[in-house]
Amino acid sequence: MLLLSLLAIWILVAILTYRQVALAAASSIVIIAWLVLGAITPAMLSPWLVVPLAVILVVLNVGAVRRAVLTKPVFGMLKKTMPPISATERDALEAGTTWWEKQLFSGRPDWNEFAGISLPQLTAEEQSFIDNEVSQLCALLDEWKIQNDLKDLPPEAWQFLKDKNFFGLIIPKEYGGRDFSPYAQSRIMSKIASRSGTAAVTAMVPNSLGPGELLVKYGTEEQRQRWLPGLANGTEIPCFGLTGPEAGSDAGSIPDTGIVCKGMFEGQEVVGLKLTFSKRWITLAPVATVVGLAFKVYDPEGLLGDPNKTDYGITCALIPANHPGVEIGKRHNPGSPFMNGPIYGTDVFIPVDWIIGGAAMAGKGWRMLIECLGAGRGVSLPALSTASSEMNYRMVGAYARIRRQFNTEVGKFEGVQEATAEIAATGYTLEAMRQFVTKGLETGAPSVMTAMAKYHATELMRKSVEHSMDVVGGRAIQKGPRNFLVASYHSVPVAITVEGANILTRSLMIFGQGAMRCHPFLFEEMQAMQLENPAEGLKKFDKLFTAHLGHIANNMLRTKLLGLVGGRFSSLPANADDFSKRWYQRINLLSAALASMSDIALGVLGGNLKRRELLSARLGDVHSQLFIACAILKFHSAHPRTRAEDAHAEYALTRALYIAQEALRDFADNFPMRSLACVIRFVAMPWGSIVKKPNDHLIRELGDLIMEENPVRTMLAQYLYVSHDPEDAFGRVESTYQMLLSLGPVWHAFLKAKNSGKISGATTEEQAKDAAAKNIIQPQDVSRIVDYDARRFDCLITDSFDKL
Template identity: 50%
Template sequence: MVILTQLLILAGVVWAAAYWRLRTGVALFTAGFMLFIVTLTGEFRFIPWILFGVFALLYLADDLRKDKITRPIFKAFKKVLPPMNQTEQEALEAGDIWWDGELFRGNPDWQTLLGYRMTQLSQDEQSFLDNEVETLCKMVSDWQIAFQDKDLPPEAWEYLKTQGFWGLIIPKQYGGKGFSALAHSSIVAKLSSRSSVLGVTVMVPNSLGPAELLLHYGTQAQKEYYLPRLAKGDDIPCFALTGPKAGSDAGAIPDTGIVCKGEYQGEEVIGMRLTWDKRYITLAPVATVLGLAFKMYDPDGLLGGEENLGITLALIPTDHPGVEIGQRHYPMGQAFMNGPTRGKDVFIPLDWIIGGQEYAGKGWQMLVDCLSAGRGISLPSSSSATSKIAYRATGAYAVLRKQFKTEIANFEGVEEALARIAGSTYQLEAARVLTAGAVDLGVKPSVVTAIAKYHMTEMARSILSDAMDVHGGRGIIMGDRNYLSTGYMSMPISITVEGANILTRNLMIFGQGAVRCHPFVFREMQAANNPNEQQGIDEFDSLFFRHLGYGFSNFIRSISLGLTLGKIVRKPVSGPVGHYYQQLTRMSSALALVSDISMAVLGGELKRKERLSARLGDLLSYLYLSSAVLKYYHDNGEKASDLPYVEWNLQNNLFLMHKALNEFFDNFSPRWLAAILRRIVFPYGLKFKRPNDDLDHQVVQAMLFKNDLRDRLTQPIFMGDENDPVGRIEHAFELVLATEHIARKVSQAIKKGQLTPARELEDTIATALAAGILTQQEADDYLAAEHARLDAMQVDEYSKAFIRGEFVQRQCEANEKPSDEKGQAA
């Protein structure tokens, strides 16, 4: 009995130490102290003390442990370490670990998340958004850009240049705006809500482009020359990476720069002879300066180093001899400037390398590092914008559109689609703000921005699909009135940037996150690659045994949290959302455990098991998106109006986490291990459920009337007045809401037999006015609202000539017979 008691005490101390992640020394001291007390009060037993002694010896005898245990493990680890090319190595080293690291390690510190400073727009940034951005939006017509001109109007190009839209991220000392990441995100979002072409034209120079690269890596001379020109619009930049043979895989690009001697400005200098063939390059057709990625070689040893220097980046004026800017691509009906560029044996001096000769061969790390920030702003901003338009306009449309004499918002099938639009838009905005805020904190979170890119573009695609379903024919007829069509068509473009989302989900999120976010794996790999074996063993020794302790802790925590359904986790906040933090901590612990075991079992094979790693990436992603929702709710004062949205997203995300893990277990081998892991993580089976019908109904309500949440959630977007696509439906929506009491009065009068409806609405209202049921003002207001409602329902119609693209003829016809060119709406 005594030995059992002592063993139970040891086990209890070990369990508690593992759950609370105590340091090994503290855990050993506590276990020894408890054993000593028990031995004093009972009988001495060898087995507990032998077990304690073995662990203490392994912990304290460094040289013995390293020689007899660590060294063989170290050598075996080096043999099974998966091969990694230079491109993969640089991608892993680029960017920063941020909140994703907390989520991956199994015990996130929620107070850290809630304590991050909430970024807000400065007075200058808000003024620019309200004035210059608003003015630019009013200067363009999305329909005219997309269908007629296939380009922005000349005055818009000039305004972009003179008002510094291409210098948003350039510091004021170089003539730029020096705006925050949140301001950059908000500006792109508002422009994209007016025109996807406008959004793309501004986002590209301010994200992954020459300005960003120059700011971080350019020589002082390069910064002083180019940055003021870019800020003022004297130069229009583009950046060329993607080619016909390699896509976005920089490691496979065939474009070359051969170091040689050549003539530049009348003198013989050492430079490079460049040959390249690039496509899909945004702004290339109008660019004056070309950023170029290529592989640099020095076959004659002119630089005194290796022959293969690696991927390098250079800036080249597009009017430089030999530079060829092709014609235009036409991406999915979108008219933003995009096209190819080519060159053959184009000689440039070495000082055109971004950062100078010192940065020759460092191009891929430069690209990935800058991309870690830009990826989290540009595409999430445009995705958020199209979703906000869908949220605001689809809610209004569901109120205005009647079927079977009732508003379609009252149909449960429509409500189901509206709920997905509402909940997802809230999550999109939360993720946009949190991710941009990370960049403003000085972080370049590569994994987080990959999560944002994939999930935000996919959510936007789903939102727009639901919005199109609700609108029916109103959504598919293109024209001046359509506010969904160009956003709908542009989504595949956003999803294709940097490689299709298949690549982002299956390779990037978990593939990079598992190594970078893990507290030990990346450092273990670095130790294994240390050319000094003894140094490597010393580093590996500490990391490996701490890794073992970390894995054991995750095992104990996952069992504990699974058996208690997470209820033993301390809530960081009180109130109705506290239990969601508990469940997220439980899922974070499960991610840490399953990731560790899958990496141990599969090793390098996990990189090729893309569907397995994608499911673990989904788990990490939903943890991040849930964190964003909770942070947004917290930062906005935990308003009661937001609570249904928070609950909808957290319930949906937890369900999706459960689904991802279940599918992982269904496909993981060995099967017996998968069964054990499933039982550890979900001991009681399925407990998470999707939001129910009642919660769907609650989140939809905010879409159907004017309120603070609806306004907050859809800022910043451009709506315009009643002659603009969104402004038209918003105007009708407001009039209909304002006259609801009059509509009820008319309806009740008809039901009571006091009023007989006529064939025409005007006649019915005239009868109601004559009978004293309505006042003159009520009759006028009601007719105005109904006319606005009918107008908002209409779609455009055009002449055959206009549809064929005969725009000159269109103008002549319009001058003679306007009704022939664009007739009354159907």
């Protein structure tokens, strides 16, 4: 009986922990249950059991005792091991907002909140702009000529960009801008990128990290009135100087300085800044009329008003490009001919009023930049990646059906389908991510979410392009105006490098910021440890740490229980259907496992986890893939159910959760405490795998679908500029594919007769006429077959040149 009673108490504690009952209430329930069981089993009331129970309850519930026995030793230990948070790190961690990624990190996503998220929609004005102005711009662009002849956009395209306010998409209407939503901006950049990556980058930069957004959010009204109308109508071309030879992804280490001093400006002595800077890789610098600049401010004479403060930190200012001392260097060559170059200056004097937001914003630059990076990381670069992957879907799928080897469409070979299935799933995934991420950006600037978007969108694009090159083969490597893949291939290194190199984004930012911003207690605990008053810090830490212990216990128990049942019986959104139910349950399990493993890693490794990048990157991968899976589920639920849609979503979800699962395995396999690592793995995956890789049947299904005019292919086309011009690199493949579709079974009947020797003739025309004479095809089909075969051959050949 005693064992049964103790088991009953253990089950009760587990239920209370799982249900997250408050500590005081849970303790009272346990005491009452213990007394009731003691009446049945007197041994429960023996001192050997009651005294330990009383000690535990007193320690947990009596604040003074808890702080002395539990919290204070932990507080002291962590204070020694946790590195101090610098002002720059604090700004980065406090900047921006959080969104759905915080729910996933909690271990218990609120699916009611998720069900209430609706994907973004275009306004009538935004849709009209995409259908008209964006399409008109695309018609002006020829990427081969831009890349190889002009080394720049054509003059008419530059003028069109200015005249139609492409540089003012984020600027409010009262200043002459269009004030479009993040989703509209993404759709615009994506459609341009489907035609010309050079034009997309040119239009992207003024609408991402740059003077426009900084002025809108932080500028004085005088600064807005001075600059925003010109930026909106294109009479001012902006660039932003952040990175340099010594500071790339580690932008906080910029060596550029601004010394506060007095100097002459427009005939008067004013307080200003003497700037010395050397910037590199600055897009639009060669054509810029106004330069945004990031530098560190030092005030040795206390001219800004605080005699005790010398080092103000990173600051942003806006400077006319023709200001004395500002030098725009020669162009860089990033592999694509968008304008990019260096900016220099030595002892350049500017008034202090040129700081964005005025003198009061000195030292606030890093936070400003972090909060404004969302446009580049969450909108522009993912838009370019999405466009590339969706064009790969359309072009490679068509080409794989047009191109034949061994009397078979190359897209029918299973080895090829392994690649084309990935291309298909990636196009679907990136569109889902684009819509989910831009919805999140409507709520603010979630820095963790946008870091995920930038890294995973550009990496998925990289893989999509590589698979596409494999499928198209020699046709893809021969440069020329016929090649529809080479521009995407050359754009990959730019995409993965700008706005923070991908390696560092994955290994340092996603989990590094995610743990701090998304964990319900960690950042506040670290702040408490750094309060100047130790007693106040301990008191605050005690409250947080007690709640944190309950959070850990809940997630560990939740992970174990969900692991045993594979996530079944866990909570779901109210609108979950038969397709999505199991995916939500698997996400619940992996979310609980992520929360548990994160707390274990933080507890064991402490501040060292920051340096154990391989481990933290894997936890970041889990977090990211759960977010991607949620984006796919939301996107899938927004469309009518078709088998094509289900197949794409199933493959994409399987891939995302498989990657998350394997990241958890790798984390456990490499965790330094081996015994604890075994426990971690067993708790989360007691039966082995939670999800397996996409199976061969699904690979073959997507390999077939990408070659068909299926609902997903049709849907993705609406986000692209699709040319039907047979003289265009993309239009040649598209128009040939459409001819093939229109022939239907006629082409296959002709080929079958030809390959079996039923018809004869030296040319396609002779063979087709013979097929018609033998009633294999209809007479009216002869010219259609001849026309298609000529177009098919033209689609396969590559360019050649007299000399290079």
